[in-house]
Amino acid sequence: MFGALPFSLYYGEHESLSILYSGLITILTGGILWFSTRKHPKNIGRKEGYVIVAITWIIISLFGTLPFIISQTIPNFTDAFFETISGFTTTGATILTDIEAMPKGILFWRSMTHWIGGMGIIVFTVAILPILGIGGMQLYSAEMPGVTKDKLHPRITATAKRLWAIYMILTLAETIFLLIGGMSLFDALCHTFGTVATGGFSTHNASAAGFSAYNQYVIIVFMILAGTNFTLHYFALHGQLRKVWRNEEFRYFIYLILTGTLIITLVLAISKDGMSIEEAFRTSFFQVTSIITTTGYITDNYMLWPGMVWFLIVLMMFVGGMAGSTGGGIKVVRQLLLLKNSLLELKRLIHPQAIIPVRMNGKVVSQDIIFKVMAFFLIYIIIFLFGTTVMTLFGLDGATAIGAAAATIGNIGPGIGNVGPVDNYAFIPHGGKWFLSFLMLLGRLELFTVLILFSPAFWKK
Numbered sequence: 001m002f003g004a005l006p007f008s009l010y011y012g013e014h015e016s017l018s019i020l021y022s023g024l025i026t027i028l029t030g031g032i033l034w035f036s037t038r039k040h041p042k043n044i045g046r047k048e049g050y051v052i053v054a055i056t057w058i059i060i061s062l063f064g065t066l067p068f069i070i071s072q073t074i075p076n077f078t079d080a081f082f083e084t085i086s087g088f089t090t091t092g093a094t095i096l097t098d099i100e101a102m103p104k105g106i107l108f109w110r111s112m113t114h115w116i117g118g119m120g121i122i123v124f125t126v127a128i129l130p131i132l133g134i135g136g137m138q139l140y141s142a143e144m145p146g147v148t149k150d151k152l153h154p155r156i157t158a159t160a161k162r163l164w165a166i167y168m169i170l171t172l173a174e175t176i177f178l179l180i181g182g183m184s185l186f187d188a189l190c191h192t193f194g195t196v197a198t199g200g201f202s203t204h205n206a207s208a209a210g211f212s213a214y215n216q217y218v219i220i221v222f223m224i225l226a227g228t229n230f231t232l233h234y235f236a237l238h239g240q241l242r243k244v245w246r247n248e249e250f251r252y253f254i255y256l257i258l259t260g261t262l263i264i265t266l267v268l269a270i271s272k273d274g275m276s277i278e279e280a281f282r283t284s285f286f287q288v289t290s291i292i293t294t295t296g297y298i299t300d301n302y303m304l305w306p307g308m309v310w311f312l313i314v315l316m317m318f319v320g321g322m323a324g325s326t327g328g329g330i331k332v333v334r335q336l337l338l339l340k341n342s343l344l345e346l347k348r349l350i351h352p353q354a355i356i357p358v359r360m361n362g363k364v365v366s367q368d369i370i371f372k373v374m375a376f377f378l379i380y381i382i383i384f385l386f387g388t389t390v391m392t393l394f395g396l397d398g399a400t401a402i403g404a405a406a407a408t409i410g411n412i413g414p415g416i417g418n419v420g421p422v423d424n425y426a427f428i429p430h431g432g433k434w435f436l437s438f439l440m441l442l443g444r445l446e447l448f449t450v451l452i453l454f455s456p457a458f459w460k461k
Contacts, residue, residue, distance in 0.1 A: 001026060001067060003112055007186055008105025015103045018071035026063045047458065053124065054450050057441055061085040064113055073106045082425065082433045087113025089444035090121065090326060092200025092296035092413030093436070095426040099205050104186060107203050111190035118197025118326040119167055121444070122230055123160045166233045170196045174222045181215040191297075195222045198326045200296025200413040207298040207421075208286070216282060216299060220289050224257065227293030227321035248361050249333045253292075253322050256332070260288040260316060264309055271306050291316040294328040296413030298421040310416060317406045317415075318380075328411025328443055330380055334373045336360070341370055379447055384409055387439050394432035404428070408436045409443040 001023035008016035064084035068074035074083060079095045086093045087110055096102065102110075171192055178188035190203045204210060208219060225233070232244045244250060264284035269277055286299045291313055302310050319335060321327015340358050347356050357364045387405035388398075396404060396418070403415025404425070414421040425433065442450050452458050 001109055001112075004067070004105045004109040007108045008103065011104045013103045013105050015067075015071040015073065015105050019067050019105050019109060022063075022066035022070055025066060029063070050449055050452055050458070054441070054445060054453060056120075057085070057088060057445065060116075061088050064088060067106060067109050071103070071106060073102055078430045078433050079426075082437050083110065084113060085437045085440055086413070087111075087199065087201060088117035088120075089411055089440040090114050090117050090197045090199040090294075090328065091408060091411040091440045091444070092194070093408060093419070093440070094201065094413070094424050095433070097424060097426050099203065104203075108186065108190060111193040111199075111201050111203070114197040114199030114201055115171070115193035117444075118193075118199070118226075119164060121197070121326050122163045122167060122324075124445075162234060163230050166230055166237070167196065169237075170222065170225055170233075174218065177218045177222075178215055181212055181218060183211075183215060191219065192222075194297065195219055195295060196226045196326065198223065198226045198293050198295040198321060198328070198411075200290070202297065209299045211299075213278075213282060216286055219297060220286050223289045223293045223295045223297075224254075226295070227253065227289075227325050227327040229322040229324035231324055232322075246361065249322055249336055252336045253332045256319060257285075257289055257292055260292070260312065261285045263312065264288060264305075267306055267309050287313070288316065291412060292319045293321045293325075294410055294412045296407075298414060301420070301422045303416060303420040303422075314402070314406065314416060317410050317412055320410060330377060330410075333360075334376060337365065337370065337373050338377060341374075376447060379451070380409070383439070383442065383447070387435070390435055391428075391432060394429050394435075396428070396432070404432075404436060405439065408439040411440060411443050 001019055004019050005016060005023070008019055061081060061084045064087065065074075065077065065080040068080040068083065069077065074080040074095070082093075082095055085091075092114070099107070174192040174195060175185075175188050178191060179185065183191070187203055190201070191208070193199065194201045200207075202208065208216060211219075228250060229247070232247060232250060235241075235243045261281070261284045264287070265277075265281045268275060268280040268284060272280065275283075283300050286297070287302055289295070290297045302313055318330055320329020320331045323331050323333045337358060337360065340360075344356050344358060348354065357367075358370055359365065384405050387409060388401045391401035391404050392398065398417075400415070400417030400419055403417045404419045407413055407415035407419060414423075418427065419425055425436070428436070
């Protein structure tokens with residue numbers, strides 16, 4: 001919170017005291033909790049791990065509301081919590097109707113929630129989930145023979161430091177490139193936070209639409225980097241670029257973005273009068289990358305594009321970034337495994353006696369992993385359908401309900417209908433906002449981490 005204080009003071013805003021008080025309350029509470037538990041055993045079991053992970057995101061979101069509530073910039077607790085958990089889960093769904101009217105210090109804190117959430121997500125997905133036995137990064141753990149040598153470091157603390165170093169490098173690099181493009185330091189930092197965390201909060205009502213072509217291309221590049229497995233960044237920084245390109249998930253990720261870009265570029269070039277080929281390409285490239293990586297920045301209102309285009313965009317909302325990235329969604333690796341298994345099933349039907357395993361990066365993927373991927377996909381779709389139904393009960397029309405459910409569980413932000421790229425979530429009833437907040441948390445923590453807490457068997461000794 002204190003990171004927002006210099007900007008608030010620089011712009012002479014009265015909200016600087018609210019930010020200061022919020023930070024002091026948070027530090028004081030944290031200090032009391034640490035002091036009271038410092039002598040407790042440090043070892044925790046798997047069960048405690050699930051609880052701690054889920055509770056941590058809720059607690060930091062509760063404290064994150066303080067600057068909004070104390071400053072009265074978002075006086076309603078429901079709205080403040082929605083905005084904050086949207087930030088920490090790097091979703092980017094907002095209830096603000098006029099972003100540019102907000103104080104700069106408050107907007108900086110709002111963007112910082114993305115950056116802080118992104119730091120937590122990296123360690124959560126790469127270091128913690130494999131220990132708990134869930135998540136897409138299982139495919140890079142001991143359950144996939146031969147890949148254990150690719151793990152950054154056996155200790156979580158050491159792994160976290162390496163990943164955070166990469167995160168800081170990306171943050172610094174994008175900030176510099178945006179400053180070169182003529183952005184102010186305030187805008188450069190806020191949009192860097194939203195990009196490297198694949199969050200999408202902007203300081204402008206038009207999001208990234210008003211930026212120069214250069215800055216839009218910079219954001220595209222860093223959205224792709226943020227949506228890439230951070231262990232691959234580690235290899236790239238150590239000169240192992242061939243190892244990066246040999247990764248099947250990375251190639252599939254790039255191919256998906258390029259294919260989507262090519263299709264939409266052709267449609268826009270034909271259907272939109274006055275739009276040059278370069279502008280059609282840049283707009284398509286930006287929007288496809290933003291949706292697939294679950295960042296959520298926009299440069300155009302895709303709801304005004306031909307119907308087949310925003311139908312493709314809805315499908316892209318179910319892709320997500322790579323495992324081990326800050327991106328949300330189902331994850332590319334799960335999509336790839338489902339595709340491979342489905343194609344191999346045809347061969348198995350032709351040769352029922354043959355044993356044809358699924359392979360990833362040249363290694364056999366265990367049947368247990370395949371079952372878990374299929375279970376994740378099925379539960380994800382069920383929750384999406386359930387979420388859509390619930391939102392219609394809150395009075396949303398069909399398209400808006402679909403968009404709200406897909407955009408929140410996928411941690412994307414903008415959806416379709418009345419929660420489209422130029423709209424917001426302010427009109428949704430309080431009950432609907434709490435439900436969507438739950439979907440954000442559910443999607444961010446890979447479903448099972450939260451769902452397991454609702455199982456009676458989990459609480460039995």
